[in-house]
Amino acid sequence: MSKPQHGPSALDRLVVGATRRFDLSALLQETIRTLSNLDFEYRHELERLSSSRTDPVLKKQIAESLMIRHRERRQPYVMLVAELQKHLASAATGNLRATG
Known part of the structure; x- marks a missing residue:
């Protein structure tokens, strides 16, 4: 059985509807950098929390809130x-077919 098809993703619409060529590799690297920054910020907030003099029960609640917020972000x-990796793999496969 095939999966039901949903409409094109936001990235599909962006890439296909573009009037100029997108550098998907650069966008992927920038997105990975953003993830790294979010992870760094989360670790920094946890370190600040652990070194604070806040009540341990409250610390646990704050840590849980930080984790939830981090996952959501x-x-x-x-x-x-x-999505970018899928598009890059698809483009690479297409290039191999075109040149092979």
């Missing part, structure tokens, strides 16, 4: 990385 970028 990361998710769109994780999805974009997967």
Whole structure:
């Protein structure tokens, strides 16, 4: 059974509807850099929390809130990385067929 087809992704619409060529590799690298920055910021917030004199029960609640917020902030970028990798793999496969 085939999966139901949804409309084109936002990235598909952006790339296909573009009037100029996109550098998907550069966009992928920038997105990965953004993820790295989000992870660094999260670790920094956890370190600040762990060195604070806040009540341990409250620290645990704050840490859980930080983790939830971190996951929510990361998710769109994780999805974009997967989408970009799919497009880059597809483009590479197409280039191999065209030259082979």
